[in-house]
Amino acid sequence: MDRDIPSLRYGWLVFSVTSLGVMLVQLNIGSLYVALPAVVAHFHAGPAASIWILLTYQLFNTVLILLFGKFSDIFGRRQLYLAGFLVFTAASLVIGFLDNVASLLVLRVLQAAGGALIITNTTALITDAFPREHLQSGLSMNVLVSSAAQLLGPIAGGLLATLAGWQWVFWFNVPFGIAGIVWGMVALAPQRKPSYREPIDGWGNLFAFLSLSGIILAVSEGGIVGWGAPVVLVGWALAVVLGPIFILHERRTAHPMVDLALFNIRPYAMANVAAFLNAMARSTVVLLVALFYQSLYHLSPLQASLRVIPVTVGMVIAAPLSGRLARRYPARILSTAGLVATMLGLIILVFLLSLNIPFWLVGIAIFCTGFGSGFFLTPNTSSIMLSIPASHRGMVNGIRSMLQNMGLVLSTALSLTLIANNLPPRLKNAMFLGTVTRIPLTDIARFIDGYRYAFAAMGIATVLGIFTSLMRGKVQSRSTF
Template sequence: MAAPHASSRYPWLVLSVTSLGVILTLLNVGTLNVALPVIAKHFHATATTANWILLTYMLFNTVFILIFGRLADMLGRRRLYIVGLTLFTLVSLLIGISPNIWVLLGLRALQAAGGALVITNTTPLLTDAFPERTLAKGLGINVLVSSAAQLVGPVIGGLFAATLGWRWVFWFNVPFGIIGIVWAAFTLRSLPSKGSNERFDLAGNILIFIALSGAILALSEGSTLGWTSPLVLIGALAFIVLTPVFLRVEWTSKSPLLDLRLFAKRRYAMAYVAAFLNAFARTAVVLLLSLYYQTVNHADAFTAGLAILPVTVGMLVAAPLSGSLTGRYDARLLSSLGLGLSGVGLVILIFLIGPHSAYLPAAIGMFLVGAGSALFLTPNTSSIMTTIARERRGIANGVRSMLQNMGQVVSTALSLMIVTSGLAPRLQASIYAGNAANLTDRDLQLIDNGFRLALLAMLLATCIGICASLVRGKKEAM
């Protein structure tokens, strides 16, 4: 079915608008992965607080993505996209003048809301603008732009953190955000909303936020406070109790936040599961290795940013290939192959990285992780979006984006928990101290073992993702 307003130029103009938004939001993630030790040192943050510099954005972004997926269908994508980009830009400016860590964490939550509005509306805007015959190419370029943003993100974050200071990691967003807002206002066309009379699912929003917050709290603080700590137990209990309540509420709601009927067909359910597991594995690799090179190899932030470039170089190389192959081969084959490549890369990293090992094998492993992820993303996204009715694309993409973000936030919390769980408090803090950590050979061995174990967990998730992708079944309209 041809998309509305699908003139020869309009789809590409929309792609130029969404590309600016994608670049800004993904640069934000990449820069922080590398600059985290510098920010933690500036605010004298503990290991627990340093965790939440990353987790606050990821947690709120994940929950907001699902909320805004519904609101986009109700209120219109153009309007919410521009609001999101404006909020993201303004808060980026304010974060740079944060007087303390608590203000920074609060602003990160607001920044997450802006980022969620941008990401939630990106894929539906492209799907509405592109005719189906060229949609895969548009989505492939979107992944390519995402890869480019992730390519330069760690380098920019490391460069600014090591030279101009951590504030410029955020202030860098501002001029590009202003350009993106103006360009979006002049370019994007409004489409009539078909869900404007639907109710907002307040109960679902509250339940998913508390349940997910509880899970992240338990995972992130378990190794630091102890698994029997009241705070950890309360978080775990909130997740265990409220998750089935949330699912029950959503199943009976007439206008659910999470439309569980999207999971009724195996192809969609397995595509969503695979999206979660792909994000789960790839996110941890970038974060873990950026911290590994700063802590174990005593690299500065800029050098660590350069060291992890092969992940995003792999995405940059494979994304155009993925876009061209998506229209010719079934998503089940391409997505599974992509996850398989990532799995091979993880095996290489698990066995061949070390404090004194050569860099080339690790670079090859990182390249394969990135290339496999890019090969996975376009066909998996296309298989979800092309057979969904236009009026449901916002919520369908919201579910996909939410699961990908959930994979990122759970991956971050779980991987850091695995790395630090077997370490004394002194060594737990050293993970966030970067090259300033004073470590003995015994300390390095313990930390190295923790990183390997975390990568092994990512490999297990990738293998499960391959199985989910393979059993999705043939394409069918919904």
């Protein structure tokens, strides 16, 4: 059979491979959120290094997604997808043997590169393999696998960190990686080399990386070392200087990394901004709630992981419901309704979070944030993909993923900084080590206030997202310019 012609049988064969990739990446992200205190304790990481254990992966993964999207068009999706499995698996294996935090951060960069190779090519491989009339089924099942992995990730991280040790939070990736490499080599058909290779926008990638790095550096370090520290000022300088240069370069280059002309399409622009703001509002909820219970209640990683399950349960329930309703109601209404549900959950956390808050109330709040996000994502993604020409959908999917990752990175950096900034220097690392229960009640109150500030920042992002979502107008499908 000619594998260049999509067929349903081959489509599901490819889906079986991409499911392993989605599981590998999503399980890794969720498991580390819960197991972070155990990892920080082993490496004796300070507050800044603790934050960068998370941010290093998120930052490099965000920037590399767009770059690798172009690479896959040049070198072939199959080759780079399998390379992603190999890099991610090897990095996960080596991390478990490390005892130096600097080495850990380097290996996290490699993990990010492997994860970017996998995520960049997952949707493209499915799109290439499925016949058009069955593509929606393949993509929806891919979302289901991703949701299941997000549900299992925190549980797996808590279970492994509690019963087997922090190393297994990374080592349990290895069997998935090996299975993905072997099965991918068998199932994925070789691809023909493209006849035309569009040049890589090297300068655009460099400017994007440095400007985004500057923002993250300034936001994450400001609450730790002070807002006037040289490293913070350098970060702001990179962002302020190179951000406009990146925009100017992308407007002038013949082969931009990001086609800024697409943002002249109002539904597309507003839906992307809403996606970015939603990512800022939802992405760090699992991390903060897990740290809250480990630090203030001194729960084990496993116990804390069970406390964050309502987030993903909400997403799993809302996503298919939103998909069904999308046939009757416009994306603008459904996406906005999802953001409103997320805001309700954050309002509960901002105004009612305390040392004695009952878990059922926290559970309702984080269920609302998860349900709202699940309700938002499907129609908003559809709005983005239908509002631009079909010939640009590969680039558009990369931009969408990058913006959502940017929201995740900024949300993580800002949230942890707001908490740390509210604590005296002697306590800044307490939130990562799970030792807050051993400090005076007055300091615990300051710790809780920091959490409330973080959730308030997410709430502000959600309110902005609601207005942005409403401004998108009516979406019309575009096949050509």
